[in-house]
Amino acid sequence: MNIYQTTVIRFLWIALVLAGLMGCGGKPAAFKQTAGEMKEGPGVLTGEEGAFVVYDSEKGGGFWERSKEKSEEASEQAGKEARAASDKPSETTQVAADQKSNEAQVTPEEAKEFHEFQQWKKEQQSFKEFQEWKKSAAGKAEYQEFLKWKEWKSYQEWKKQQNQ
């Protein structure tokens, strides 16, 4: 038996012992190569994610967030312009509002923003729940039913349009 065969057999023994050891109550774990690879975990610029998220259908992302912010800014600007075009509030109302906001340390705009933020959070949560429900095996049949219902609903709308 040459040295080549001896080493092969040695390797096989090591593999066998390894397999036996791992079978002894060991729980399978994720194999992750670290040597030579890029550092795992958070990044100095990218935070906990460790990567600049250009797009993520579940978490959002840089472009997604920016476009959302942009549209929010645009709608806010449009609202301001509309308000400016309408009747200006009386001076006394303004003073009262200022006093109130100073007392509470929260301006009406901030309160509105906070309310919108809460609504957005709720929507995010319900969207996440919907995604998880879609993924779950239990949701499968129900999801099919939901799709059929959506189909029926669009059919009803089409029918309504036809009658008009």
Place this chain on the structure above:
Amino acid sequence: MKKFSQLGLFTLTMAITILLILPSAQAVDFKISGQINRAVLWGDNGNDDDVKFVDNDNSSTRFRFTGSNEFNEVWTAGIVWEVEMQSNPSDSTDIDIGQNGDSTDVHFDERKIEFYVAHKNWGKIWLGQGDTASNSTSEVDLSGTDVVNYSSIVDMNGGFTFRDKDDNIILDSNGNNTSIGNVFSNFDGLSRRDRFRYDTPTFAGFYASTSFMNGQTWDVALRSAHEWENFGKLAGAIGYVPGDNQRDPYKQFSGSISFLHNSGLNVTLSHAFRNFDGGGRNTARNYYAKLGYKVGKWAFSVDGTRSERVDQNGDEGTSFGGAAVWNVWDSVQFYGSYRWNKLDRDNQNPANTSDPENISSVMIGGRVKF
């Protein structure tokens, strides 16, 4: 280079477009990440010593684009485009002790340009430039010091040449310079290549891989990872390259195993050998062992390597090293390492006047993920 960039950009654009446009996706993501890994490297070749400012080749400076599309509960597809850009790679001969300049040819180097399709029960296929099945099978390491010290010891200072007592570069039997990178190797599979690769699903913590590439070359590997709640974690890999073709005229086995105890103590072993087809070469071998300790934000290790007949018959390389890594923040780590390299050469080139002098090196640096 320009052609490569254009082709890469086109491929990336197409892949992202496909990933984002395809309907019925449950989860789509596209991310950019990267790291900078720079160090100061001091070396002493027995005649002269020098300080270098380098890119740590243990884990080079790079960035990558990744994207995936989870179509449903079973099917997923994704892309990986990873490139490195190193100014003064720490293993380059351009920065040998006594060389005063910087390495000049700084450019993007392809690491991974590939896509994959995965099925929950059938496994995963890859197509493109990326890890071959056997790549990294010599490099399983749970010590936490692999950023500066692991079985591929040449990454730290592989470009430093051995010298005789008169400062002549040690030459091999063909008259070529002999550097640390020529004398030591962990024979780690077939690295990254343009290939087709298949990974099986994981069965009880084990999965197998195989890949095929140009030159009728193929390889196989087996990997595993297990953990015990009150004991520790064990990971291992073995790989085989049948070779015997024009591209890889050898057979090669490689394997490594690493155990991390819950106390932080860890041990890593790596062994590989290459059986040359001809050329009068005897089997080349490498043995590597590392003992480490992880505590809090710190990781420490000491290691030893012995490489036999890597450059030519009658060669024996020995190396010992020590390393400390401080994970100061989650995204930033600093490290320091000392390494001692020795070459025993039976068949000296007549041009050399004495045995090779030993080489000592110290590397201090940091890796920042962005």
